[in-house]
Amino acid sequence: MSGESIMGESTRQIQKLNTRKKIIETAYRIFAEKGFSVPSSVIAKEAGVSHGSIFAHFPTMNDLTVSVLSDFGDKIGTRLHELAKNCDSTENLLKEHLKVLEEYEAFYFRLITEKNMLPEEARYTFAAVQSTVAFHFSIVIEREIEKGTVKKLPTHMLYNTWLGLVHYYLMNKDFFSDSNESVIKRYGEELLSTYLELIKI
Amino acid sequence: MSGESIMGESTRQIQKLNTRKKIIETAYRIFAEKGFSVPSSVIAKEAGVSHGSIFAHFPTMNDLTVSVLSDFGDKIGTRLHELAKNCDSTENLLKEHLKVLEEYEAFYFRLITEKNMLPEEARYTFAAVQSTVAFHFSIVIEREIEKGTVKKLPTHMLYNTWLGLVHYYLMNKDFFSDSNESVIKRYGEELLSTYLELIKI
DNA sequence: CCACTCATTGAGTATATACTCATTATATAT
DNA sequence: ATATATAATGAGTATATACTCAATGAGTGG
Secondary structure: OOOOOOOOOOHHHHHHHHHHHHHHHHHHHHHHHHOOOOOHHHHHHHHOOOHHHHHHHOOOHHHHHHHHHHHHHHHHHHHHHHHHOOOOOHHHHHHHHHHHHHHOHHHHHHHHHHHHHOOOHHHHHHHHHHHHHHHHHHHHHHHHHHHOOEOOOOHHHHHHHHHHHHHHHHHOHHHHOOOOOOHHHHHHHHHHHHHHHHHEO | OOOOOOOOOOHHHHHHHHHHHHHHHHHHHHHHHHOOOOOHHHHHHHHOOOHHHHHHHOOOHHHHHHHHHHHHHHHHHHHHHHHHOOOOOHHHHHHHHHHHHHHOHHHHHHHHHHHHHOOOHHHHHHHHHHHHHHHHHHHHHHHHHHHOOEOOOOHHHHHHHHHHHHHHHHHOHHHHOOOOOOHHHHHHHHHHHHHHHHHEO
């Protein structure tokens, strides 16, 4: 038996967890750079581990992808909640939303463009992220509808319009801006001001 | 030399063109059903031609894809123009837009979801289709802005908001409706009425 | 009827890539 | 110090799929 009864304390177990972490972090970076269909060999090389090591940690590439997505969902979800919870107006909330999207833009771009070709589980990640924003959105927007400063339309439609507009710019970033410039940075304000103009009475 | 000086009249040339047409039409259908990454062997089998025949007509699968996309661009572009040219209001124009999207929904869905993984030329198809709608859109919307019935916002932003909303529903059809039901049929009216509410003063 | 051309064929080739597993190296237990 | 357990390795295997090309046979011109 191991010298330590609690998992993760021995040198070996630490080493193992480090390797796993390294693979996940590298995969995250490479997926963001090149998309999800990058070969396992590329990730192994970039992570500085052997090809076989990936499959010692993840039964299939699919499992690795799901782990990376799940990690991402947690990270961005937490960050969104953190920045959004104290927002008291639609404008502030959407500003924070854009800020988080800009932070995670490269990976988020891959998620929304390749979602339909990704494993089933990717939808949970996607849905979870949207739910977090939708939750905060509905709180502030409904208050403004009551106040009479925003048009009385179904909350989900107002929300989907916003998300549709932002996603449209992200998905067509090659059209709107140079390939490595942030679309959100460049157009965020214009998107926000247009949207605010549209929803106000 | 051939008995006919004008290309395409001999039995052989007709046969060749028929085979080519069959391949393109089959590819169009299969792409719409399963996406663009379907193997060449599947298309050959479905078209009832040999595997090699595809490469006798198209140097690479990429060329076939581009041909199919180009054909699609022409078809949908013509149809859009046809239905849009006599529209005298935003509402009518967008209704026709939705009608055409519904007609071509399956393939259009693949185009927008897989655009970023498709050959460069796919962007021309995509851009050409959008331009056709944008052209008609700007005519009617600018008149309504002048009349004072629509909010004074940049035309391209009004247009991108509409397209963003519609694409958002198309891209996330698995979330909004059962896999084989038309999203446009089910949500088209709601999208339209929401959008019209938003843009009006 | 014969020689020729060319559209079509499909078995074969090349390549990419997911995944395996016997071997190696190293930490751990006694 | 030695034996054991296990993390890591990378050459090897299996499979998928784009593309080739010599062979086939049907239309064409004489």
